[in-house]
Amino acid sequence: MAVSDLSPALRASASSRAHPKAKPGYGKRSVPKQHHDGEGDFTLLPDRERHIAGYVDALPEGAAMDIKSLAKSQPLYGQMAVGSALRALGVAGHLRHVRCLSGEGDQVRWVTRTFWSRTAHDNEWWTAFLVSEESPSVPSCASQEPLEADSPAEAPEPVSVPAQPPAPVVPQQRTAAQAPTPVHATGDPSPAFAALARLGRTDSRLALSAADCAALEETAAEWFARGVDAGYLTHALTAGLPASVDSPFGFVRRRLRDKLPPRLPATTSAARATPVRRLMMECTECGVPGRPEAFRDGLCRPCRESGPVV
Structure with missing residues (x-):
């Protein structure tokens, strides 16, 4: 709701710390x-x-x-x-x-x-x-x-995505045959597993165990399948955290579902160049x-x- 102007505003006092700039474009x-x-x-x-x-x-x-x-x-x-x-x-x-x-x-x-x-x-x-x-x-x-x-x-890292208007974010029900399977290189975790494992280092309130990461890996892999990268996923999961998180597993599982980005349809080269x-x-x-x-x-x-x- 808009408010009316009545008198000069109280100005914030200066800080001894220089305020940081955001990443380019943010x-x-x-x-x-x-x-x-x-x-x-x-x-x-x-x-x-x-x-x-x-x-x-x-x-x-x-x-x-x-x-x-x-x-x-x-x-x-x-x-x-x-x-x-x-x-x-x-x-x-x-x-x-x-x-x-x-x-x-x-x-x-x-x-x-x-x-x-x-x-x-x-x-x-x-x-x-x-x-x-x-x-x-x-x-x-x-x-x-x-x-x-x-x-x-x-600021999450740059990510290449097709240039189409965003579709509504609607969680999709998948059968076991349709669910994406994370791909592992020999001896290495998938990008989805690695991103989940690093959440606790970004913010200790979201520290997950190895078993938690494995259980959530498939859901996180769907984000990568929709064109985002680890930086985008981490930002979406850690933004606006409450003061304490009682169940990191349940909290991350809920956000992975609720904040799932839209699937962008394929486009022609001419459309992508616009x-x-x-x-x-x-x-x-x-x-x-x-x-x-x-x-x-x-x-x-x-x-x-x-x-x-x-």
């Missing part, structure tokens, strides 16, 4: 046609959200917007507080997380960006804006020049992707129904 992206006096836009927000909003607003284009980087670079709030503040700022209409394709033809990759608006906007405005980002008549994620530096927590513009919004709370119109206040339906995290 990070903060300001919406166009904003006024630049910085007055009044965050006045009605609570103190924590007002502080984080002021800090984010002062960051340059392409700054890392993952929770870990924001918590490390400003002095007042830790990761849980920053995550809750970003959720509240999404509900207030100041930001949307999106996943979009950057590149042309076969050389395209999914990039994660946070569109930021100093002025709060309602759901209809954000939906129209994000739909316009996919329009061939305007510059989009695919046509913008990459930005600088690096933020590993926010620059494409595709964009999916990400839930500010759990990171699940979808079409902009499927979200309200930057949140998917389950996260809206579960209520705010303080």
